[in-house]
Amino acid sequence: MSMTDPEHVARHWFSKGLHELGHAEQRLLDRLAKRKLVSEDVNAVFRSDLTFGERLADNVSRFGGSWTFIIVFAVILMLWTGVNSFVLKHPFDPYPYIFLNLMLSMLAAVQAPVIMMSQNRQASMDRLDAANDYKVNLKAEIEIMGLHDKLDQIRTDQLAALLMKQQEQIDLLMKLVADDDARKQGD
Known part of the structure; x- marks a missing residue:
């Protein structure tokens, strides 16, 4: 089948007219006709369009979800409570660590939306990947x-050739039988 007539190709493969197809299908038929690849590295395309803030949000999200963050954060919390409970005579944040609670609340208030932004971008990239x-x-x-x-x-062509060859053989046999009959009558 020739891929030169997009309307004919659309009707053959999709049973729809070209104008009834979606953008993805029309683009696919165009690329098929030109014998071009349709796959793309969507990760590279997606990452090339990221702004500084989006890259920063991804890095913060990546670090915030790592064991390194958990360990560093646990060490900081232990140092904070240790220094304010046992080391300093006049601690700057005595028990119940109100200033520490304020810092943790502010960190959570900033970190949660940043992680959500990163997850939304990941969902967008997943949609591009699925497309x-x-x-x-x-x-x-x-x-x-x-x-x-x-x-x-190919099967149809081979069958047609086989049938023609069989017909030739039948015709030859018929001629041989007719010649044999004619010879017998002449005897």
């Missing part, structure tokens, strides 16, 4: 259907 997977799978499916069509055409 790319769809395009690649759709192209593979069309290519497989095209191979099936080609195999069916």
